[in-house]
Structure formats: structure tokens, C-alpha cells
Amino acid sequence: xxxxxxxxxxxxxxxxxxxxxxxxxxxxxxxxxxxxxxxxxxxxxxxxxxxxxxxxxxxxxxxxxxxxxxxxxxxxxx
Ligand code: SF4
Ligand code: SF4
Numbered sequence: 001x002x003x004x005x006x007x008x009x010x011x012x013x014x015x016x017x018x019x020x021x022x023x024x025x026x027x028x029x030x031x032x033x034x035x036x037x038x039x040x041x042x043x044x045x046x047x048x049x050x051x052x053x054x055x056x057x058x059x060x061x062x063x064x065x066x067x068x069x070x071x072x073x074x075x076x077x078x
Contacts, residue, residue, distance in 0.1 A: 006042030007052055007061045014060040020052035028052075037061075 007020070007028065018035025026044040029037060029052075037060075045063075050070055053061035059075030 003065065004042070005047045005049075005063055005065050006045040007039055008064055009037045009039065010060040010062070013058045014056075015058050017057055019055045019057065020061060023052045023055050 009020075014037055016035045016037065018037075020037050021029040021031055021034040024045075026046060027041045028039055028044045030040040042064075048068065050063070053063065053070070053072055056072060057074055059072035061072060063070075
């Protein structure tokens, strides 16, 4: 199991929609930088939560230490 679980943003595909920052109630994202996604408090992220990743319209969020087999629902396939 991962010691540390937090979101990792792929800034190539991120469209800065702000959904992840809006979704998270644990202070993981910097609300002052919204709608850009900036992780400022990774320790606040809840183990095994995929809340923001499930909302991301471009599949730009994955999780450090994720061994659950979860796949971003909207991930672009190239
Ligand atoms: S995975 Fe959950 S707790 Fe972690 S940043 Fe996303 S919404 Fe917040
Ligand atoms: S939800 Fe996805 S596309 Fe929107 S700001 Fe967050 S990482 Fe970027």
C-alpha cells in the first residue's frame, strides 16, 4: 500500500477547468490559483479517494502510489 497518496496533474492535458479544486474539501489544491490546478497540501489527500480524478474532464489526474487499478475516466488515448 502506498505510504503517500496525492494527486499528480498532467499539465499537458489539463484544461484548467477548476473542477478538481472545487471538488476537494481537504485543502489539497490552492484555491487562490483556481481554476488552475495546483497541489499545495498533498498530506491532506484522503487515501484511495479518486474524487477529483473522477471529475476531471481530460483525465489529467492520477495518484501517486495508486495500485488500485483505477484509470482516469476521461483519459485521452493517443
Ligand atoms: S483525491 Fe479526494 S481528497 Fe485527494 S485531492 Fe482529490 S478530492 Fe481531494
Ligand atoms: S479537473 Fe482536470 S482539467 Fe480541470 S483543472 Fe483539474 S486537472 Fe485540470
